[in-house]
Amino acid sequence: MELQFLGTSSGIPSKTRNVAGLALRLDGGGWVLVDCGEGTQHRILHTTLSLHALQAICITHLHGDHCYGLPGLLASAGMGNRVEPLPLVGPAGLRDYVEGVMATTALRLPFPLQFVDVTQLAAAAPLPALDIAAVALSHRVPSWAYRFTERAVERRLDAARLAAAGVPPGPDWGTLQQGGSVTLADGGVLQGADYLLPARRPRAIVIAGDNDDPGLLLDAVHEADVLVHEATYTQAVLDKVGAGPQHSSARMVAQFAARAGLRQLVLTHFSPRYLDAARPGMPAIADIEAEARAHYDGTLFLAADLARYRLDRQGTLTGIDQA
Template identity: 45%
Template structure:
């Protein structure tokens, strides 16, 4: 039902193997997609992932730190140069809108489409992005105001009522196919409305994508019935204790303990400090998380793609292992 494509998985600065934060989310039923964070260089990653800025429906910025937003204005400008006409939703801290407006003034930037800014700090209701996806927010704890985005997706499953079709003695074949496609058919001198022979079930899945946060427990209430949590894991616990509380980030241990405490079925860790951008470093972070979390764990790489199906089952559908130094 939902696909997650990681466009950047590094914290702070890009490296040779990882760009800074960016995550594309797409519903299987639509070409439209949403972007969570837009660090510097995100638009290059979008091109490499073969995503279209014409189909971008909404951008969510978790907080104002540059590794999560410095690529936003360039991305918006490129969409304009690509002749985009459709309006775009941007859910972000109010400072992002201020920065964008000043940049437009100082750099003679004109967009041929409208941008609807929604202040994430005052958002009290879910934003319906399209027929399939709605977005809500959860306040986190960081050096600046930071937020998580809860992505809720729905999909209607239509199934013919075989018992009723047999009772009506409608033969299998073209008539069944037409009814499945929502068309009315004629049978035995009567019109059979497709709605009368189709059972519709609405399926729901939910994912949470967290911004920078040193208190994972703030997500406890929101994690009820969540199928996957995507959360920063900047350090291991030993490094976090060494650097102290000032950076206000999470360790692999912290996130893993939280995920286990709320029985999350799937956990994807991302936003890794450059000090871990090698095989041994990533293995160290993963091993620490596995000590405390016993669900399905993934360590995200740039261009990794995951799919969350209608049953809430998460699988990796593309693996892009970075080249190690």
């Protein structure tokens, strides 16, 4: 599984960072889009992602910087002749927003939209290989985090025990791995279930929308491998801006991650006041990073547009060098 960031700015785009969009790339080529700020389809042009392989779109909340790219992306998928149904998961109001735009701008799509209210996710199960659960957050409008968990985890055979039992590698191994039984030359019968190694833990990723109370995610990050969370400001700027916008500081998220025992944290959704390249007297992304590191000693990444991270089967997140 991989994460690829399509936008990492809060509120308005900058020259280097677009507004929110995040691709969750699955083993096998499919992917899920979490949030779709204006210009998300433009960022996708600079990736290998295909709108034909998009399995679902999950919207965390209905602020423009998280959803104004949706109509254009849907229109482009249609012009690309997508025919597969597309689940759209989001808060109440998502359907009104999308259908309102479609009706007022004569947008007709050659594929069906399947609206899934975020509170009905368990019944809908819109993804073939992942369970999705939603967690309510605290923001100016209803905002949600999505927890994506692998549904089926591949099982591996215990090769050493099979060798000891006298079964050489071959078609019988496939039968046993599928859970079938095999009769040996001496008439003995082996059951596949007896020769499978313990299943690894399914990987889980939590991707949060805008939120001023990270503690709401305590249960959701339990046994999750990664949390992706906004860190719009440093604490000093948050104190100056005030609580009104209902965002988190890097310190708030980092302290929560430390308390929750989270192994891996990715911060995103930075106020455009923070520059990528440090300039004397100007706030910089490095300030957010330094603040987070002061309170959290797990694996920490600060996302950039188009940055890609691989979560391997052991649950370890590493950046993918795209140079």
